[in-house]
Amino acid sequence: MPKTKNTLRLNLLAMFIAIIILQTSIPLIGYIPIGPLSITIIPTTVVIATILLGTTDGAIIGGVWGFITFVRAYIWPTSPLATIVFVNPIVSVFPRIMIGLVAGWAYTALRRRFKNQSLSVSIAAILGSITNTVLVLGLIYVFYKAKAPQLYQINMEKLLPYLIGVVGTNGVPEAIFSGIVTPLIAVPLSRVIKRRQ
DSSP: OHHHHHHHHHHHHHHHHHHHHHHHHSTTSSEEEETTEEEEOHHHHHHHHHHHHOHHHHHHHHHHHHHHHHHHHHHSOSSTTHHHHTTSHHHHTHHHHHHHHHHHHHHHHHHHHOSOHHHHHHHHHHHHHHHHHHHHHHHHHHHHGGGHHHHHSSOGGGHHHHHHHHIIIIIHHHHHHHHHHHHHHHHHHHHHHHHHO
């Protein structure tokens, strides 16, 4: 039985890595470009992987996405800013790993408190998505605020309000999307996987 469980885990891990590769490679299934930035729905995939496989594997899936983001910043950027900010692995990789960790920890804590699995998944998904948005934009501010006039064509004093605005226009829709869609996919799949085990 442990061997079967491990085989299923490895197969699911490979499947999620393949999905992440597709989402980062095919336009409009992972990123929705809007102006100089992109609304991303990939955190939903990372959280689903976290719910089904656990916190560690969720962090691995997030790390894969971050690594692809880092590489793509050099060869096929998703936005004009990507060639400048995502070449820094602290900005491109670290927040993606944290999606899996935060969502996994939140889901574990919420499942102990609530009987409703869908609610626990939804809240964990929202927190995971917000983690990505806040960390990416926060780290952009920390590392690139000195270059704000060149990056954003705005005054230095307006950089922080601009990034907060991005949280509202990009981060909130991403979190809402993740909070609605993740339980619709993750809850039925988790039941199927439990039956298989």
